[in-house]
Each structure stands twice: as C-alpha cells, then as structure tokens.
Amino acid sequence: METIKGKYVNGSSVVEMAYIMPLFLGLFVILIHAVFYYHDKAVINGAAAETAVLGAQADRNAIADYDLEGFFYDRTKGKLIYMRSIEVSVELGEEAVTVTARVNRSIMRLSICQKAVIARPEKKIRQMERIT
Numbered sequence: 001m002e003t004i005k006g007k008y009v010n011g012s013s014v015v016e017m018a019y020i021m022p023l024f025l026g027l028f029v030i031l032i033h034a035v036f037y038y039h040d041k042a043v044i045n046g047a048a049a050e051t052a053v054l055g056a057q058a059d060r061n062a063i064a065d066y067d068l069e070g071f072f073y074d075r076t077k078g079k080l081i082y083m084r085s086i087e088v089s090v091e092l093g094e095e096a097v098t099v100t101a102r103v104n105r106s107i108m109r110l111s112i113c114q115k116a117v118i119a120r121p122e123k124k125i126r127q128m129e130r131i132t
Contacts, residue, residue: 036082044112047075048099052116055097
C-alpha cells in the first residue's frame with residue numbers, strides 16, 4: 001500500500017507544478033520586459049536632456065547650426081534594448097529648447113519631453129548696470 005500512496009503523491013506534485021511553472025515563467029517574462037522598458041526610458045531621457053542642453057548652449061553662443069535630431073540619434077544608437085522606432089522633434093524657442101521623443105513597441109509606449117532654458121545672463125547684467 002505504501003508504494004501506491006507514494007505514486008499518487010508524486011503525481012499530485014507534478015500536476016501542481018504544471019500549474020505553478022507557467023505562472024513563474026510568465027512573471028519572469030513580465031519582469032524582464034519591465035527592466036528593459038525602464039532601461040530604455042533612462043537612455044532616452046538622458047539623450048533628450050543632453051540634446052536640449054546642447055541646443056541651448058549653441059543658441060546662446062550663436063554657434064553654427066547643429067543637427068540636434070542627429071545628435072539625439074547618435075546618443076541612442078545601439079543603446080536601446082527593447083524599443084525600436086524613435087520619433088524626435090526639437091523646438092527652438094525664444095526662451096527654451098524643447099526636445100520631445102516618442103518611442104513605441106507593440107503595446108508599450110514612451111513619451112519624453114526635456115526642456116533647457118536659454119540663459120542670457122549678459123542681458124540681465126546690462127539691465128542691472130542701467131538701473132544703478
């Protein structure tokens with residue numbers, strides 16, 4: 001009798017594992033996708049911030065026109081793990097440079113907006129000299 005009871009116990013654990021293992025594997029896949037998503041988010045956020053700062057410095061110093069979108073693509077080239085299609089728009093305004101990046105893959109979408117203020121301290125200093 002002991003051997004029959006042992007067989008049923010072993011069969012029961014196999015059935016339980018058949019339910020549990022897909023759950024663990026599914027959670028593992030979801031975890032990996034989340035890690036890849038946040039990695040790509042950090043890379044795109046950093047590249048957008050660097051592009052905005054470069055655009056603000058170039059505008060302030062009146063340096064020749066930079067290809068800011070190309071600079072963004074250079075910063076993200078080969079660094080993204082999960083996301084593939086990147087759309088970038090750079091807006092040069094009077095007061096600030098705004099970089100907006102949109103990325104998507106299947107149901108995951110990401111939109112990043114970074115802004116850098118164009119600092120012109122010399123204008124404020126001249127205004128202060130006129131006051132005094």
